[in-house]
Amino acid sequence: MNCNVVKGTRDFLPQQMNKRNYIFNVIKEVYKLHGFSQIETPALENLSTLMGKYGEEGDKLLYKVLNSGNFLDKLDFESEQTKDYKKLTNKISEKGLRYDLTVPFARFVVNNRNEITLPFKRYQIQPVWRADRPQKGRYREFYQCDADIIGSDSLLNEVELCEMIDEVFTRLSLKVEIKLNNRKILAAIAELIQQEDKIIDITVAIDKLEKIGYDKVCEELIQRGLTKDNLNKIEPILKLEGDTKSKIHALKIFFQNSTIGQKGIEELEEVFQTIESLKLNSKVEFDITLARGLNYYTGAIVEVKCVEVPMGSLTGGGRYDNLTGIFGMPNISGVGISFGADRIYDCLEELKRFPQDISNTTTLMFANFGKQEEKQCVVWAKELRKENISAEVYPDSVKLQKQMKYANEKLISYVALVGERELEEGEIELKNMITGEQKKLNIDQIKEMLKS
């Protein structure tokens, strides 16, 4: 019997759950502080909702769920449709596991348009699934923690999201760098060389600028169908140096004849100006090479890198102008971010930066000395719980050594020893498991002591 978990998925032990919940709670607190409300959506969505939103590569990575019942019934095995696996897939699978939380959210907004008021600020913390090859910081099932504002064009939203990113990583004591760009600037680049249809190829290639260098990026761009002439035209953009202000200034001149380029730069400039007044802890900078693969972004794009650990991006996001349009609700713009909780976990773990006091366990355990004693312990345990003190009674009357070991492993703070003697006196021998001290107390004294 094979009892492994599926590749790229994990079991979470109690101690790991404590750490994970610590991350989720920090994120939740910040979201709530900014007035976002929580929603959830189903793990399963119709494939028609998911397909075509993430690019060609994304479609491949969707987990598809086989139709129930005898899905062969309606198939015509002579037709071409059953010989091409992609076409066959469409015939036998109509549902899939969600790939992210943004697309289901857009569907949610359209579906529940009468229940919500725009602008709508929601947060959502749920797992998503991708049929990827797992590796460091990459899983097939992982949690995204999304916050989105839909139904507002204001760039204040972009600013607020950056502020939230900064707040979350400050609270987690992780040093990060926030990188901003704008899809409109990338579109202007494509426009400049009249290769508008190659915008994805261009962005994907220049995304690697830092990683593989200018020459290799050029090689890749040529492979993707650009000409030498094209490359000469965009070279000055890719080789832009200096701080954010000077880069923006240079681009302003460069794109003076491009409407979309001007728009992108204006947006970027406004966001940066407002962010500056907030005095964030994290470095926020303009990065022209930041592309982000997801197809639906149209305006600002943002990505967060940990400066202390080599790891893929910890957070990503951007503005999408027409995601709800696909579901029949046009002209509504949204902007959002998503924290990758699992990658943040890996970073904190590698840096040993989880706080010490996040274990969440029983406060007091009654050791079990036998039938007579356990009856009294059960009653006392209930009294403690009434005071909101977590308590448990060890279920078996086994060697005390084993019981103590259990309490120790579980990091239980107090063990109550109630044997024949204590039962007669109506008192409890209370052992502090950290200091090792022992005291005789009655139940009311214990309540008082542990209440705070």
Add this chain to the structure above:
RNA sequence: GUAUGCGUAGCUCAGUUGGUUAGAGUAGUGGUUUGUGGUUCCAUUGGUCGUGGGUUCGAGUCCCAUCGCGUACCCCA
């Protein structure tokens, strides 16, 4: 989809140019201690060496296949 590394006890791993009955630490169990853990000492359970085939007098070790896992690409949180 491409490349590459690794599968030996529940877990972490040793195992020599192929050589007798495959080891250690840790966890588990029992005792030392019939009322005291983290931290004593002793004993003890546990493995078809991922699976199948081949080479050989002989394979955990070499070869082939297959399955599983990891890492780096592509792409992405």
